Amino acid sequence: MNTRRAFLQTAAGCAALMTAMGARAQDPAANYPSRPVHIIVPFGAGTTTDQVARFIAQRLSEETKQAFIVDNKPGANGAIALRYAIAQPADGYTFVLGTNTTHAANLSLFKTLNYDPVKDFVPICNLIMGGVILGVAADGPIKSVADLIERARKNPGKLTFGSGNSSSLAGGVVMRELTGIDIVNVPYKTLPAAMTDLIGGQIDTVFGDAPAIMPSVRAGKVRALGISTKERVPAFPEIPTFIEQGIAGYEVTGWIAAFGLRGTPPAIVSKLNAMMVKAISSKEAATMFGGNGWVSIPGTPEALGSFQLKEIERWAKLVKAAGIQPE
Numbered sequence: 001m002n003t004r005r006a007f008l009q010t011a012a013g014c015a016a017l018m019t020a021m022g023a024r025a026q027d028p029a030a031n032y033p034s035r036p037v038h039i040i041v042p043f044g045a046g047t048t049t050d051q052v053a054r055f056i057a058q059r060l061s062e063e064t065k066q067a068f069i070v071d072n073k074p075g076a077n078g079a080i081a082l083r084y085a086i087a088q089p090a091d092g093y094t095f096v097l098g099t100n101t102t103h104a105a106n107l108s109l110f111k112t113l114n115y116d117p118v119k120d121f122v123p124i125c126n127l128i129m130g131g132v133i134l135g136v137a138a139d140g141p142i143k144s145v146a147d148l149i150e151r152a153r154k155n156p157g158k159l160t161f162g163s164g165n166s167s168s169l170a171g172g173v174v175m176r177e178l179t180g181i182d183i184v185n186v187p188y189k190t191l192p193a194a195m196t197d198l199i200g201g202q203i204d205t206v207f208g209d210a211p212a213i214m215p216s217v218r219a220g221k222v223r224a225l226g227i228s229t230k231e232r233v234p235a236f237p238e239i240p241t242f243i244e245q246g247i248a249g250y251e252v253t254g255w256i257a258a259f260g261l262r263g264t265p266p267a268i269v270s271k272l273n274a275m276m277v278k279a280i281s282s283k284e285a286a287t288m289f290g291g292n293g294w295v296s297i298p299g300t301p302e303a304l305g306s307f308q309l310k311e312i313e314r315w316a317k318l319v320k321a322a323g324i325q326p327e
Contacts, residue, residue: 029267032092036067040085040096042078044190048211048292052127052256053097055288059279060272077166078102082115090263095124095272098259104311105166108319111326118312123304124258124269125276128285130294131229132171132252133213133239135206135222137198145226145245148205152181159183162194162206166315167254171207171228173322178247185322198222209254210236210293228252233293255297255311257304273301 037060041053050072057068073081078101088094096102103117136142142151152159161172161183172185186203188194191212198206199221206213207228214236216222226242227233230251242250258276260269277298279285285296299307319326 027267028265029271032268032271033064033066035093036069038094039068039070040081040094041070041072042074042081042102044074045072048209049097049099049256055285056276056279060275063275077106077109079106079114086115086120086261088261090261092260092264092268095258095260097256099256100254100311100315101166103259103308105315105319107312108316109324109326120262121259122262122264122269123301123308124260125273125301126255126257126297126299126304126307127280128289128294129253129255129297130209131227132167132207132209132254133227134171134225135198135208135213135217136204136225137201138221138223142204145242149179149181152183156182157184160186160203162186162188162198162203164188164191164194164208167209167252168207169322170252170318173318174250174252177321178250235291235293269301
């Protein structure tokens with residue numbers, strides 16, 4: 001009898017173990033990640049997107065004890081990277097850091113886009129958001145936003161603004177729309193190239209994010225006239241908003257978010273979201289990105305999906321207002 005009871009107990013234990021193992025095997029997130037994960041970045045090393053990717057990679061590697069590898073694949077407004085990404089297996093071991101350029105504006109900037117920012121991707125987590133800063137040459141004739149507007153009205157079509165991404169383009173377009181001035185866009189492939197020409201006197205102004213603008217401001221080569229957020233940014237308290245300088249309703253923001261490949265198991269999406277929310281909500285993140293005027297905006301995958309659709313609509317209006325013809 002004792003032998004029979006022991007046998008039955010052992011059998012029951014084995015059955016429970018097998019059931020648990022089976023359930024674990026059916027859960028793709030149970031052992032995730034079990035090998036290196038690749039983070040595809042659509043822009044070059046040193047950009048804000050790259051900095052966020054490396055911050056996230058380090059934190060997720062520390063938490064999971066598995067490598068998160070940053071792959072920079074710049075070019076074609078991010079399209080090269082995203083086209084590469086969607087050719088990879090949708091198993092959670094490849095995801096991208098997208099922006100308002102790659103996952104919203106590009107739909108209106110290109111006649112044919114070799115990826116679909118909605119259909120080809122699944123939202124994971126919104127990460128950070130920040131405004132753009134208007135810069136002019138420190139030794140140039142423009143000393144303030146009011147000065148710029150006055151000069152533009154006296155010389156319609158003569159003043160220029162450089163842009164190197166969709167946010168910087170929007171900075172000039174929104175100013176043009178809200179003030180009625182005729183200021184001409186000069187597009188660049190990158191913001192550093194625009195900054196070089198600004199300092200060299202080839203263009204009059206540049207709208208750009210803080211990492212692109214502020215080093216030249218601190219070096220005394222560029223004067224920062226205004227920032228496109230609703231309120232002044234703690235990192236740059238000396239830079240007034242455009243709103244407080246009399247341009248009511250002026251607000252332009254850029255953002256960075258994580259997107260998985262369409263078909264990525266929901267359990268893995270949830271696990272990545274939880275880890276990213278933890279990382280981007282940390283004091284370290286606030287210190288690192290707050291110093292560049294960015295704020296953390298983590299949330300659910302569903303919230304990012306809704307936000308993205310609204311951004312696609314917003315950028316379509318901005319591109320139309322800019323008079324830009326899709327390439």
